[in-house]
Amino acid sequence: MPEPFEELASLDRLVHEPARLAILTVLSACESADFLFLQRLTGLTKGNLSSHLSRLEEADLIWIRKEFSGKKPRTIVGLKERGRKAVDQHWERLEALREDTRKWRPVPNLGTP
Template sequence: MKHLIHTLNKAFDHRVRLGVMAVLLATDAVSFNDLKEVLGLTDGNLASHVAALEKAGYVLISKQFIGKKPNTTYTATAEGRAAFQQHLEVLEKLLRPD
């Protein structure tokens, strides 16, 4: 039998990705600037971690213009929500073994 630690999702190993998903699960959508501010990240750091989550199919990136200003918005996909919820459940089992 596989030990619980090996069932954690590697996509959420990094604290930034864990934070991104936590914020996205708490809200429907969040802008780049709001997410950057909440997590205290640089533009490049946030962009690279969100790109990794997008590649995994966990985050949807929407780009549009509001007036003449670009606006990037992130939402968690259904797959991302399910994967993150499963990740949290494994963490809870590790914290509270029965």
């Protein structure tokens, strides 16, 4: 496999999945966000969002806290230091990849065999 594709294939899929990347990007831009905000921003269903959050929590990238606002339960989510590093590194790699792909040139057609 050519080098740039190897690099693409080696991206951390846990972070690279679009919905999880959106969640981590949101959390990297604030201290914490509640479940409703994440749901509205990502457009995911409750079940889907819960499942993505569980995966990120299992990977120790985020923390989840339950609390009550009056009588209503609220789920607050924040990024752990490990998660912040993971998402920052991921964006750096994507940026580097983008720069690399700009240097690509089409292979000249040497004629039919």
